[in-house]
Amino acid sequence: EDQVTQSPEALRLQEGESSSLNCSYTVSGLRGLFWYRQDPGKGPEFLFTLYSAGEEKEKERLKATLTKKESFLHITAPKPEDSATYLCAAALYSGAGSYQLTFGKGTKLSVIP
Amino acid sequence: GAVVSQHPSRVICKSGTSVKIECRSLDFQATTMFWYRQFPKQSLMLMATSNEGSKATYEQGVEKDKFLINHASLTLSTLTVTSAHPEDSSFYICSARAEQGETQYFGPGTRLLVL
Numbered sequence: 001e002d003q004v005t006q007s008p009e010a011l012r013l014q015e016g017e018s019s020s021l022n023c024s025y026t027v028s029g030l031r032g033l034f035w036y037r038q039d040p041g042k043g044p045e046f047l048f049t050l051y052s053a054g055e056e057k058e059k060e061r062l063k064a065t066l067t068k069k070e071s072f073l074h075i076t077a078p079k080p081e082d083s084a085t086y087l088c089a090a091a092l093y094s095g096a097g098s099y100q101l102t103f104g105k106g107t108k109l110s111v112i113p
Numbered sequence: 114g115a116v117v118s119q120h121p122s123r124v125i126c127k128s129g130t131s132v133k134i135e136c137r138s139l140d141f142q143a144t145t146m147f148w149y150r151q152f153p154k155q156s157l158m159l160m161a162t163s164n165e166g167s168k169a170t171y172e173q174g175v176e177k178d179k180f181l182i183n184h185a186s187l188t189l190s191t192l193t194v195t196s197a198h199p200e201d202s203s204f205y206i207c208s209a210r211a212e213q214g215e216t217q218y219f220g221p222g223t224r225l226l227v228l
Contacts, residue, residue, distance in 0.1 A: 043119075
């Protein structure tokens, strides 16, 4: 069974305290690994797509990396506005040229001033 | 770019009534749209996939006669919750994907409360 597992479930950081969020996956036929940010009561906001092991992408204080079994979202010197739930999702081929996303449960990040 | 809108943002209805939710891709043509449901503190669960001009594909356990999906154009998909009951109360989110690529862009979601 295809699974995406995120850890920790919740993370509290002091402003400026760097850390990493983990997303491990056991899927067959991974097409891509996605990271989204979701604020309370809103839809997910696209952050990154990673396609192959060793790939890295950066955006402001965030950097996503990918290995064959997991992905990390590193956050450097976070600010309170980085507080949100971060979701990872595996894109899996679902037939007829289409792909579906299987989401993890997310990591709720709180950055304390 | 890649903006997806949903309407309404929240709706309260009585048990037994039907509710229609619209999902629009504002600046790109979406050959495929997806409908998700999210319960509190849970992740997004895919309900169905719809391609423009064809019938939606529903995930296992999702009643197609209860959750009617219409993808009439490359920029609009609708989800109708028929004869809604309190257990249908949830956060419904759509996403859209262009013909090229796998990235799904999400709408802001619709909060449905059935009394």
